[in-house]
Amino acid sequence: MAVKDYIRQRFLPHMWCAGCGHGIVMGNMIRAIEQLGLPKNEIVVVSGIGCSSRMPGYLDFHTMHTIHGRALAFAMGVKMGRPGLRVIVPMGDGDALSIGGNHLIHAARRNVDMTAIIMNNSIYGMTGGQVSPMTPAGKRSSTARHGSFSKPFDAVALARGAGATFVARTTTYHAKEMIDIISQGISHKGFSVIEIMSQCPTYYGRKNKIGGAVEMMQSYRDGTVKVGSKKAKEDPSLVERGIFVKEDSPEYVAGYLAFMETLQAGKKEEAQKSEPTGDHPDLVKQLRG
Amino acid sequence: MKTTAKFIQGNEAVVEGAIYAGLNFFAGYPITPSTEIAEILSEKLPATGGKFIQMEDEISSMCAIIGASLTGLKVMTATSGPGFSLKQEAIGYAVMAEVPSVVVNVQRGGPSTGLPTGVAQGDVMQVRWGAHGDHSIIALTASNLQDVFAMTVEAFNLAETYRTPVVLLLDEVVAHMREKVVIPESGEIEVVARLRTSVPEGTNFHPYLTREDGRLPMSDFGGVHRYNVTGLVHDMWGFPSTDPKIAYDLLHHLVDKLENKADSLARYREYRTEDAEILLISYGSSARPALHLVEDRRDRGLKIGLLELQTLWPFPRDLVRRMCKGRSHVLVVEMNMGQICQEVRKSVPRPEKVYLANRFDGVFISPADILRVLFMIQGKGV
Numbered sequence: 001m002a003v004k005d006y007i008r009q010r011f012l013p014h015m016w017c018a019g020c021g022h023g024i025v026m027g028n029m030i031r032a033i034e035q036l037g038l039p040k041n042e043i044v045v046v047s048g049i050g051c052s053s054r055m056p057g058y059l060d061f062h063t064m065h066t067i068h069g070r071a072l073a074f075a076m077g078v079k080m081g082r083p084g085l086r087v088i089v090p091m092g093d094g095d096a097l098s099i100g101g102n103h104l105i106h107a108a109r110r111n112v113d114m115t116a117i118i119m120n121n122s123i124y125g126m127t128g129g130q131v132s133p134m135t136p137a138g139k140r141s142s143t144a145r146h147g148s149f150s151k152p153f154d155a156v157a158l159a160r161g162a163g164a165t166f167v168a169r170t171t172t173y174h175a176k177e178m179i180d181i182i183s184q185g186i187s188h189k190g191f192s193v194i195e196i197m198s199q200c201p202t203y204y205g206r207k208n209k210i211g212g213a214v215e216m217m218q219s220y221r222d223g224t225v226k227v228g229s230k231k232a233k234e235d236p237s238l239v240e241r242g243i244f245v246k247e248d249s250p251e252y253v254a255g256y257l258a259f260m261e262t263l264q265a266g267k268k269e270e271a272q273k274s275e276p277t278g279d280h281p282d283l284v285k286q287l288r289g
Numbered sequence: 290m291k292t293t294a295k296f297i298q299g300n301e302a303v304v305e306g307a308i309y310a311g312l313n314f315f316a317g318y319p320i321t322p323s324t325e326i327a328e329i330l331s332e333k334l335p336a337t338g339g340k341f342i343q344m345e346d347e348i349s350s351m352c353a354i355i356g357a358s359l360t361g362l363k364v365m366t367a368t369s370g371p372g373f374s375l376k377q378e379a380i381g382y383a384v385m386a387e388v389p390s391v392v393v394n395v396q397r398g399g400p401s402t403g404l405p406t407g408v409a410q411g412d413v414m415q416v417r418w419g420a421h422g423d424h425s426i427i428a429l430t431a432s433n434l435q436d437v438f439a440m441t442v443e444a445f446n447l448a449e450t451y452r453t454p455v456v457l458l459l460d461e462v463v464a465h466m467r468e469k470v471v472i473p474e475s476g477e478i479e480v481v482a483r484l485r486t487s488v489p490e491g492t493n494f495h496p497y498l499t500r501e502d503g504r505l506p507m508s509d510f511g512g513v514h515r516y517n518v519t520g521l522v523h524d525m526w527g528f529p530s531t532d533p534k535i536a537y538d539l540l541h542h543l544v545d546k547l548e549n550k551a552d553s554l555a556r557y558r559e560y561r562t563e564d565a566e567i568l569l570i571s572y573g574s575s576a577r578p579a580l581h582l583v584e585d586r587r588d589r590g591l592k593i594g595l596l597e598l599q600t601l602w603p604f605p606r607d608l609v610r611r612m613c614k615g616r617s618h619v620l621v622v623e624m625n626m627g628q629i630c631q632e633v634r635k636s637v638p639r640p641e642k643v644y645l646a647n648r649f650d651g652v653f654i655s656p657a658d659i660l661r662v663l664f665m666i667q668g669k670g671v
Contacts, residue, residue: 064359064519066355067379067382077316077352081356082361082511084511103349260335264336
């Protein structure tokens with residue numbers, strides 16, 4: 001299938017500004033899903049609020065555009081409700097790391113099998129360019145007119161520290177790398193956090209006189225290096241890209257189902273007396289032998 | 290399952306009712322005085338194939354049940370005052386996106402941290418207007434544990450029928466007292482199943498196109514119909530829209546689907562109202578001392594009766610007007626500063642005849658508290 005076959009074309013044109021990086025992320029996410037050969041009916045995309053969070057509406061999957069910062073909490077219900085579904089959660093940097101920070105660290109702690117994509121444009125775009133927890137110190141925004149004087153998060157370190165079992169970073173300039181990383185993130189059995197540096201020429205680029213989309217993407221090319229490379233060690237101002245964490249660890253929902261299984265087995269005799277009432281009647285029946 | 294009788298706590302009656310109604314997903318966060326609901330469900334749900342999760346906060350608990358409901362499960366969360374405040378944005382989302390869900394709010398003293406272990410009924414207006422914007426919502430309550438069981442089942446039934454969040458508004462006394470509850474055989478009380486679309490795969494499914502009978506069939510996430518759900522004003526596809534006509538129609542739909550049904554949604558009990566000159570109106574645990582007073586005064590020859598409301602929202606205005614007609618006085622008994630009393634006054638042609646007997650100091654209102662106001666009305670002095 002072509003990229004367009006994954007898009008709800010009746011809802012186009014999209015609402016992103018010219019030069020915005022989010023469309024590149026959406027396109028590459030589709031390419032990753034296509035490469036993996038995943039059926040559309042098995043994919044749920046859940047977002048919060050912000051420019052990036054408008055993505056699900058354009059996608060021909062089960063889609064949910066929720067409230068600011070809480071996408072991962074809604075996604076948790078979806079994943080537990082139907083564990084067989086692949087859950088992808090595109091978020092902005094404000095959505096994921098400011099208002100939604102608590103949900104991010106707890107989803108990571110639980111290691112629940114879903115893919116969080118943080119589209120980091122270092123600013124609140126939807127509301128007109130306010131400072132975000134990812135705005136680098138000294139950079140300007142409409143609520144940091146003299147420049148931000150606080151340090152931004154390192155999303156990779158945060159996700160790793162909270163227990164995410166797949167952590168990666170890439171940029172909109174590195175399109176092929178992005179497809180590979182998203183593909184690996186979706187395939188990973190556990191909580192995947194992928195930070196994608198995505199340009200906002202309208203607000204961040206303009207307020208900080210970086211230039212348009214092209215100049216911003218060039219800055220991603222020149223300002224980032226492969227993780228663990230020699231260059232990264234020589235110049236600490238360069239931002240590392242690539243896969244930082246990829247490890248096997250018990251996954252939450254699978255753990256819950258196993259726990260349920262043990263309980264059921266323990267209460268086999270008692271359970272046999274009644275019809276299974278949960279949403280996994282087949283599993284329950286199977287366990288009853 | 291056979292009919293069983295249990296001697297249980299109010300919060301446990303909620304659990305029994307929810308399981309009877311088919312609950313299979315619960316997300317919650319500990320808070321007094323509702324915590325027992327989560328505690329008991331953490332044991333019972335996994336054992337019956339259901340899902341239980343203690344989320345990281347109150348907000349995410351509400352969000353998680355909405356997500357789970359969209360996959361086709363019957364869902365509930367339970368909380369109290371401060372937690373209920375935190376859930377409001379997501380409750381508004383469930384209203385807007387029309388996601389069946391049950392929210393238990395075991396009221397305690399407020400505002401803020403207030404009186405965590407004290408009884409109160411101060412959240413009545415918050416239930417109605419806690420989420421921002423014009424909307425409507427269903428709220429049910431009960432004064433005894435058999436009714437708590439029945440109203441919990443009813444909450445699930447109405448949530449599914451009207452695709453709306455339903456608030457089960459209890460209070461600390463009802464939640465923590467113990468009574469005998471008869472749990473009927475399955476099938477004895479009707480349990481409403483989710484209405485799912487009959488549109489076949491490959492045919493356009495409009496998730497927000499209301500049927501002629503006013504109902505909106507659903508399709509589970511993970512099923513054959515892929516659609517969008519949003520908290521923005523949306524069209525029949527569930528896609529965001531700023532078209533004034535679409536916005537107007539959607540808001541009307543959300544309000545009318547409940548407010549136009551206020552009479553048929555009214556659940557209530559009457560005690561000795563037929564010839565009553567004085568009518569008490571109460572709900573929740575306050576209705577217990579009110580009923581005690583009715584029996585006590587009847588023994589002394591006073592023509593007094595009680596209307597116990599079980600549906601608080603949409604407010605059963607016509608019922609209240611009918612019931613108040615011809616009475617010499619109406620006395621509203623509640624544990625707040627007159628939240629339902631105001632609604633009663635708005636419903637009747639002579640609001641000056643509606644009085645309030647209340648307490649809001651964390652102490653359970655007693656028959657003596659109500660009697661003092663009754664004496665005042667009767668000109669007998671305090």
